[in-house]
Amino acid sequence: MELLRYVAFSTDPSGGNPAGVVLDATDIDEPTMAATAAKVGFSETAFVVPLNDGSLAVRYFSPLTEVPFCGHATIATAVAYAQLHGVGDLRLRTKAGPVSVSTRSTQDGSVVATLVSVETRTAPIKPPTLAELLTALCWPAADLDPELPPRAAYAGAWHPVIAAASRGRLSDLDYNMPALTDLMRRNDWATVDLVWRESPTVFHARNPFPPGGVVEDPATGAAAAALGGYLRELQLVSPPATLTVYQGYDMGRPSTITVGVPAQSSSGITVTGTAVPL
Structure with a gap:
């Protein structure tokens, strides 16, 4: 398992909210996801499984429980994905429903992500x-x-x-x-x-x-x-x-x-x- 650590909603690693990101969790079972999130200790760790239709299935685990959707871990995941594969549009499948995310590069080289929530x-x-x-x-x-x-x-x-x-x-x-x-x-x-x-x-x-x-x-x-x-x-x-x-x-x-x-x-x-x- 390759576990990435990002801070979301800040350009300074000492600010923002830390999140764990696993960009390929294809062979990781639920107990391992839960144990990994507990060990990492961040408020959320996102586990991503690429699907055949090009979308990404994402699950979010805190140290104690799974949540249906997490915003800061979604932003962290999208930025991590863009830095590996390039900016663009992503389709996420979460337990709360489909969430679209777009990423873009800024002049200073950072990546900005925008998610669209499910219906409120x-x-x-x-x-x-x-x-x-x-x-x-x-x-x-x-x-x-x-x-x-x-x-x-x-x-x-x-x-x-x-x-x-x-x-x-x-x-x-x-x-x-x-x-x-x-x-x-x-x-x-x-x-x-x-x-x-x-x-x-x-x-x-x-x-x-x-x-x-x-x-x-x-x-x-x-x-x-x-x-x-x-x-x-x-x-x-x-x-x-x-x-x-x-x-x-x-x-x-x-x-x-x-x-x-x-x-x-x-x-x-x-x-x-x-x-x-x-």
Whole structure:
């Protein structure tokens, strides 16, 4: 097995979110994938199997579990693939559905990748579940942004979107890990997308990922796509729109995610970023 290590959503290896990438996992079984991801210890490791029709089957494993879709590992995989085979378009087959990715080279020689998510949707969070979530986060309900209502959002995986009223509230994160892990597993949530809106198109985010064995994700492309779908469905942004999501700054691993929100509700959300080898 050739295991590559990349950082996604940053041009600096000390920033962004690390991901493992195996570009040919044809003969690797599921237990080996899971054990490899646990040993690597990154929030996700992507395992790619080239198919006869030219598409790529991709599975994503965290140290503790498999997830149906992962944005930062997709960006890392696309960049790694482009650096080996050249830039162009890729068709990925994920457990969440088909995901297209395009890569291009920039003038400085780096590679930028853009993925198109599966169709997005949202769902309400029941009041008792929301109360349990806020208790696990140690966040008073009064600290939430009333203009961005709590809601579960989907763009390949489910992420509750919880908006803080201030940057200070977002910065102060000290949650109950066992309680949040249990709640997220019961509700099939991948990460919790904690956000603060700096402006109509600029957001700061933090993403606890305890079910995967990760205290916090430095950059979460799937959650950024889900956020874009959430904002579009609730008419909290005027599409077409381009959003910037800053994540990882409170962890010392700054990341920048660019999110494209098309006007049509049936169109997937685009997530753009670069990746560099570790």
